[in-house]
Amino acid sequence: MGNVVRLAEVLGALSRALDLTEGQPPGHCVRCCWIGVNIGRAMGLSEQQLGDLYYSLLLKDLGCSSNAARICDLYLADDLSFKNDFKLLDGSLPQVLRFVLSHTGVNTHLAQRFRSIIAILQNGGQIARELVETRCHRGAEIARQMHFSAAVALAIEDLDEHWDGGGKPVGKAGEDISLFARIALLAQVVDVFHAASGRHAALREVGNRSGSWFDPVAVAAFQAVAEEDRFWDMLSRSDIEETVLDMEPGQKAALADDDYLDDIAQAFARVIDAKSPFTSGHSERVAVFTDLIAEEMSFDFSRRRWLKRAALLHDIGKLGVSNCVLDKAGKLDDGEWAAMRRHAELSQAILSRITSFADLSKVAGAHHERLDGKGYPNGLSGEEIDLETRIVSTADVFDALTADRPYRGAMPVSQALAILWEGAGTSHDPACIRALERALRKSELAAA
Missing domain, CATH: 1.10.3210.10 (Hypothetical protein af1432)
Structure with a gap:
């Protein structure tokens, strides 16, 4: 790493x-x-x-x-x-x-x-x-x-x-x-x-x-x-x-050493998030929530640093999705949904071109997989989805729920956590949700 x-x-x-x-x-x-x-x-x-x-x-x-x-x-x-x-x-x-x-x-x-x-x-x-x-x-x-x-x-x-x-x-x-x-x-x-x-x-x-x-x-x-x-x-x-x-x-x-790679990842996160007004700051917030969860799960500094980089770049494939799809206020049709789903594959394809990012690219490519196998792009399930990916996935959904989106306003933290728990064991790893809750309580955000 x-x-x-x-x-x-x-x-x-x-x-x-x-x-x-x-x-x-x-x-x-x-x-x-x-x-x-x-x-x-x-x-x-x-x-x-x-x-x-x-x-x-x-x-x-x-x-x-x-x-x-x-x-x-x-x-x-x-x-x-x-x-x-x-x-x-x-x-x-x-x-x-x-x-x-x-x-x-x-x-x-x-x-x-x-x-x-x-x-x-x-x-x-x-x-x-x-x-x-x-x-x-x-x-x-x-x-x-x-x-x-x-x-x-x-x-x-x-x-x-x-x-x-x-x-x-x-x-x-x-x-x-x-x-x-x-x-x-x-x-x-x-x-x-x-x-x-x-x-x-x-x-x-x-x-x-x-x-x-x-x-x-x-x-x-x-x-x-x-x-x-x-x-x-x-x-x-x-x-x-x-x-x-x-x-x-x-x-x-x-x-490029680790410090410089961190700066590059953070800068490119700004490129990614500038694509849509509804994703402004999203990648950086996902990185923050990812790090909070990883810290609660006792990841060491090196592993947390690597995972934060993956979180910053997890949505890089969205640069290949039209804003007609990203910013649509209504329900996506089948073609639009297919274009949206493709962003995870694009993220993995781009990041895998960097030799030292090979493992990181797998996290980006799988962050929409679900424990029950109903996610995308590859329908992975259970132990096929590694812990690092589960953490980023939980952080990603939590931020999406607590931020404004074209089809709805931001949710309170308590409601977002309740929705995460509804998907515990099917969509999300309960251990990651518990770690997020502990971290939020420590930062006094849980009541927001």
Whole structure:
């Protein structure tokens, strides 16, 4: 549990969660890292600059979950497909108009859809600026919490600025824009268009935007590296993540010790919880309740620390669930329920990519299993569900019951505990509920 791991490996895996919430094919941030570092080398960046660029590219979408709920609310649309399709726009008015008309309120009543379209067309510039500003500021703030340099935070802050001053959120232009942001935006567009339509579409799009969206010097560097077949071949290879992790910036990066891994887990919990207004602070509270239960059950410090990390990251798969599902006030239909249930599998898949998180990923993947075998995703029962998972599951449900949700208000602690006891032996381990009750009495929260 106290192993030191390579930072690049941790962030490469966690970047997969950022791909999910941006509606991008898996590995988008990793592919952008390959593209961007090659551009940076062609531009003659120093090794130190390449290191900052490397992490700017892996973490460029750190703030992306923070505007998902608002996109869903404003455009009456699935935020994941909306974000994916939006990245294919060049910002021209005809394209934007067609996009708004084709993506706003498609599955709603005509009058509701019409009202939303009119509101967007009347206030579109302000709405877009606010969405980008929220995303960029939040991402930069989280990067600083993860101890990255001011240069990395600024790259995330400036990601949506354009060379000609026509970008957002503040309309920076030319060399006032972070160099790493200029490269990251270029890399992003290359990957999006290459994934959608191939290398020639990517080259054409970059050429069309040179001098408007993109720094012409960065474009020239990209065009130089784009002449090599290996550059393009790597984007389609299954081992691209391994290759990116073995690149010089990732090799030279500092190793992540337990203290740093704790900070990364806490920072990523903020990314997870920003996805929905109804989950604000959820992961951190689950970690607190998990630790209280573990302490009552006499877990030692090392085990408690590891388990708290699992609790902070248990819902990372929710970044791949649309806010149309997460924030729905009514009952979920069969398709929506299937999408919601998938988050546990996604959590395990993302975390299992980190060698030292293999055991932790199993807790995240099984936190909705039940003792009677009626949980998901694998219908585990009884002793198949380990104690650590039972603890996180109890903490998770307790927090869900005592917090506001789209379909009901928060419950008093006493009522939440009564509901936990109704499921004792079927849903939850009675020993975990007893430990939670003892901990709450000590903290004088039980009467709340």
